[in-house]
Amino acid sequence: MQRSFGLAVAVAAVTVALNLPMLGLPARADVMDNAMFTSVRFDQLEYRAGEDTNLAAWDLEAWAGGDVWKLALESEGEYALRPDRFENLENQLVVRRMVSDFFDAKAGIRVDTPAGPDRVYGVLGFEGLAPQWFEVDGDLFLSEKGDLSARFVAEYDILITNRLILQPLGEINLAASDDREIGQGQGVTDVELGLRLRYEVVDRTVAPYVGVHWEKKLGESAGIARSEGEDTDAARVVAGVRLLF
Numbered sequence: 001m002q003r004s005f006g007l008a009v010a011v012a013a014v015t016v017a018l019n020l021p022m023l024g025l026p027a028r029a030d031v032m033d034n035a036m037f038t039s040v041r042f043d044q045l046e047y048r049a050g051e052d053t054n055l056a057a058w059d060l061e062a063w064a065g066g067d068v069w070k071l072a073l074e075s076e077g078e079y080a081l082r083p084d085r086f087e088n089l090e091n092q093l094v095v096r097r098m099v100s101d102f103f104d105a106k107a108g109i110r111v112d113t114p115a116g117p118d119r120v121y122g123v124l125g126f127e128g129l130a131p132q133w134f135e136v137d138g139d140l141f142l143s144e145k146g147d148l149s150a151r152f153v154a155e156y157d158i159l160i161t162n163r164l165i166l167q168p169l170g171e172i173n174l175a176a177s178d179d180r181e182i183g184q185g186q187g188v189t190d191v192e193l194g195l196r197l198r199y200e201v202v203d204r205t206v207a208p209y210v211g212v213h214w215e216k217k218l219g220e221s222a223g224i225a226r227s228e229g230e231d232t233d234a235a236r237v238v239a240g241v242r243l244l245f
Helices: 002-018 219-227
Strands: 037-049 055-065 069-081 084-098 103-112 119-130 134-143 148-155 164-175 187-199 206-217 233-244
Touching: 055 084, 055 233, 084 119, 187 219, 187 233, 206 219
Parallel strands: none
Antiparallel strands: 037 055, 037 233, 055 069, 069 084, 084 103, 103 119, 119 134, 134 148, 148 164, 164 187, 187 206, 206 233
16 A cells, blocks of 8 residues: 555656646757757765774766756665675656756655665756856655655855866755654755865766765754664765766
């Protein structure tokens, strides 16, 4: 019953996206969207060295489509090198629809595994360029259990030279209700901050980088973590490469 509810939510979310109004779209949008493109990008493919645990981490986006419509796969996760196990793994399959020159709306399905019980969510959100060229991404998630949560991510490229770029990044997650099976408490659940310095080479498709990454659980989520003997915050030095195909 719960699984059917989650799938129904996902279908409803996709339906909303497919019927977004066309206000603000270029008049020749249909012609533009006849051209098909593909892209694969690792925003993060890195090693995170911490005091207790070292991790391999990634943030992948692959899409196919035109200027107006795209089908996208988004994947992010962390894998602990000792002991060998996933710390978290999230995959999304979403449809994107251009709604302005700078923003896309999106809807689809998110699946989290294997940390705790699997979770399936319907996704509804947006992404694009805010004023001052901040890259922003906001999502609402409704799980198969009926739990509502949200995420907001913002990042900004500071050009030191044409190829040397400093990128601060921030993420905040919120939940409208508890889901203790996956360590989620009501309210603001956690925040993440990162700072990465990259150098773009090979026609800007390869960019090695170094930086720092910090994350902290808050509120009821921090209380759940402490009750299970887990740390509530972690700071790590990172080294990796950003790839664009």
